Amino acid sequence: MKTTLTVNGRSHQVEHDARRTLLDTIRDDLGLPGTKKGCDHGQCGACTILLNGERVNSCLCLTAMHDGDDITTIEGIGSPDRLSALQKAFVEKDGYQCGYCTPGQIMSATAMLREVSEGAPSYVSGDLDGAALTDAEMAERMSGNLCRCSAYPLIREAILMASEAET
Amino acid sequence: MRPIDYRRASSFDDAAAGQIIAGGTNLLDLMKIEVMTPDTVVDITRLDGLSTIEAEDDGLRIGALVTNTMLANDARVRAGWPLLSRAILAGASAQIRNKATTGGNLLQRTRCPYFYDTSQACNKRSPGEGCAARGGAGRMLALFGTSDQCLAAHPSDMAVALAALQAEVEIRGAEGRRRRVPIHDFYRGPGDRPDIETVLDRGDLITAVVLPRPLEGARQTYRKVRDRASYAFALVSVAGSVTMDGETMSDVSLAYGSVAPHPWMDHDVVAMLEGERPSDALFQRAADRLVPDSAPHPDTDYKRTLLRRTFIATLRQLTGLGDATGTDIARTHG
Ligand SMILES: Cc1cc2nc3c(=O)[nH]c(=O)nc-3n(C[C@H](O)[C@H](O)[C@H](O)COP(=O)(O)OP(=O)(O)OC[C@H]3O[C@@H](n4cnc5c(N)ncnc54)[C@H](O)[C@@H]3O)c2cc1C
Ligand code: SF4
Ligand code: FES
Numbered sequence: 001m002k003t004t005l006t007v008n009g010r011s012h013q014v015e016h017d018a019r020r021t022l023l024d025t026i027r028d029d030l031g032l033p034g035t036k037k038g039c040d041h042g043q044c045g046a047c048t049i050l051l052n053g054e055r056v057n058s059c060l061c062l063t064a065m066h067d068g069d070d071i072t073t074i075e076g077i078g079s080p081d082r083l084s085a086l087q088k089a090f091v092e093k094d095g096y097q098c099g100y101c102t103p104g105q106i107m108s109a110t111a112m113l114r115e116v117s118e119g120a121p122s123y124v125s126g127d128l129d130g131a132a133l134t135d136a137e138m139a140e141r142m143s144g145n146l147c148r149c150s151a152y153p154l155i156r157e158a159i160l161m162a163s164e165a166e167t
Numbered sequence: 168m169r170p171i172d173y174r175r176a177s178s179f180d181d182a183a184a185g186q187i188i189a190g191g192t193n194l195l196d197l198m199k200i201e202v203m204t205p206d207t208v209v210d211i212t213r214l215d216g217l218s219t220i221e222a223e224d225d226g227l228r229i230g231a232l233v234t235n236t237m238l239a240n241d242a243r244v245r246a247g248w249p250l251l252s253r254a255i256l257a258g259a260s261a262q263i264r265n266k267a268t269t270g271g272n273l274l275q276r277t278r279c280p281y282f283y284d285t286s287q288a289c290n291k292r293s294p295g296e297g298c299a300a301r302g303g304a305g306r307m308l309a310l311f312g313t314s315d316q317c318l319a320a321h322p323s324d325m326a327v328a329l330a331a332l333q334a335e336v337e338i339r340g341a342e343g344r345r346r347r348v349p350i351h352d353f354y355r356g357p358g359d360r361p362d363i364e365t366v367l368d369r370g371d372l373i374t375a376v377v378l379p380r381p382l383e384g385a386r387q388t389y390r391k392v393r394d395r396a397s398y399a400f401a402l403v404s405v406a407g408s409v410t411m412d413g414e415t416m417s418d419v420s421l422a423y424g425s426v427a428p429h430p431w432m433d434h435d436v437v438a439m440l441e442g443e444r445p446s447d448a449l450f451q452r453a454a455d456r457l458v459p460d461s462a463p464h465p466d467t468d469y470k471r472t473l474l475r476r477t478f479i480a481t482l483r484q485l486t487g488l489g490d491a492t493g494t495d496i497a498r499t500h501g
């Protein structure tokens with residue numbers, strides 16, 4: 001079957017089996033290996049992309065269901081000579097060890113910072129009117145991204161740094 | 168994963184043409200490991216009229232395709248039914264909640280590990296095959312409402328909140344007729360057919376979930392206990408709503424999660440609390456009534472203690488006897 005996707009601003013038509021996931025389409029058909037496959041079951045967040053602006057696990061998306069949708073991957077938010085604020089902060093703060101979870105962390109944090117600025121609450125928010133970006137809030141809001149190297153404290157420092165750079 | 172035919176539904180009638188897929192976060196996961204093996208999946212995500220939250224009488228009608236994120240963030244829900252926002256936010260991760268839908272969340276399957284392992288016997292996966300959990304490891308299993316055939320618990324957080332809020336599920340039958348079923352009657356116990364989990368018939372489509380009018384001033388919370396602080400299924404959860412009428416409790420509503428094949432409720436316990444002054448002695452007596460004398464599986468015996476403590480902590484929190492952190496007050500005007 002055929003599906004048209006806009007990925008990082010460019011339109012692509014892909015031909016694929018009905019079982020194909022967005023993760024495999026992005027990595028194998030479009031040759032964008034930045035998005036990682038950790039578990040393939042929604043449990044680790046390594047495959048996080050922005051789908052029409054919202055963070056999702058691309059391993060749990062059937063490509064066939066996303067005809068016409070807009071996708072952003074880690075390759076779409078910055079380049080080696082023009083890093084996004086989060087990418088820069090991860091480098092600066094050493095927000096990784098092996099780096100495998102990093103693209104997913106950065107895509108997830110990109111959406112998370114916007115969600116916080118829009119006043120979205122989390123389970124640990126004192127009330128449901130939204131919350132400041134405390135350490136506890138960050139840990140909760142980023143819990144869908146596991147880091148096998150347990151670089152969590154530095155990941156949170158990097159996110160905090162990027163959020164301060166933006167405001 | 169087995170080969171599938173993909174069909175995109177263009178009308179409600181098309182929904183009957185195969186296994187419905189909405190967010191896909193549960194179905195696709197189970198298809199990959201061949202626990203669910205539909206020949207055809209029918210994508211309902213482009214059907215009109217299922218993706219909005221609308222006022223209905225004094226309540227809300229939530230379309231089946233409304234995502235968990237949209238529902239938890241809705242200003243009216245946060246104000247009037249804060250328990251529902253909290254419960255949804257307690258579940259899964261932000262990424263999954265962005266895709267998960269209201270209908271799909273209700274119908275997510277159990278997390279019993281033997282259900283996931285096709286080399287093990289499981290009556291829920293293949294009726295009549297046996298139940299490997301019975302003689303195996305079972306710390307995620309249920310305390311209440313089990314049968315000889317299946318001991319599994321329902322994992323949804325959202326459904327527990329909807330039970331405490333007395334919501335109804337709106338269903339469209341294959342012949343086009345719509346009916347509404349209280350959440351409490353929507354799920355069926357495992358009996359001798361644990362593979363049949365709800366009252367849905369073949370071809371039925373969930374079109375919405377309907378919330379009754381909010382209870383102004385109700386104190387609400389969703390307390391979830393799990394193996395890690397976030398991104399884990401509940402071992403035990405309690406959804407509670409209590410209104411303080413001066414010194415006494417009124418409009419008490421409680422539902423318990425991950426302890427039964429569906430959100431568990433106990434009207435005798437509510438009757439013991441309704442109209443009474445909150446006290447630790449009363450909560451202890453109510454817990455005696457709620458918690459069963461034994462567990463159906465030795466590995467879930469700990470859930471008896473956990474449920475007891477979570478129940479008491481929830482009531483203390485809601486009635487001002489304990490730390491109120493995590494309590495939200497329902498208001499009709501956001
Ligand atoms: C890693 C992970 C962690 C999770 N943690 C939690 C947690 O802590 N708490 C929690 O509550 N949940 C948790 N979940 C489960 C998640 O909430 C569900 O996967 C999700 O809600 C399912 O919704 P969906 O729209 O993706 O359903 P789908 O996967 O699309 O469908 C699920 C089922 O519902 C049927 N269906 C869907 N929509 C309809 C409809 N309108 N009418 C009739 N049938 C329909 C489908 O046929 C299918 O059988 C977790 C999931 C993952 C992967
Ligand atoms: S408890 Fe239920 S789901 Fe688990 S193995 Fe037994 S039959 Fe299957
Ligand atoms: S690869 Fe998608 S969540 Fe792990």
Ligand code: FES
Nearest residue numbers: 097099147148149
């Ligand atoms: S840096 Fe190694 S998994 Fe996160």
